[in-house]
Amino acid sequence: MNKKSLYTLVKDLFNVLIAGRMILAELGF
Numbered sequence: 001m002n003k004k005s006l007y008t009l010v011k012d013l014f015n016v017l018i019a020g021r022m023i024l025a026e027l028g029f
Helices: 003-027
Strands: none
Touching: none
């Protein structure tokens, strides 16, 4: 596992986290 793929994995995880928070905000949590 090289740094490039690790960085991409972390970035994708971060994007999912932000999307999840936006969905929760839309629902009113």
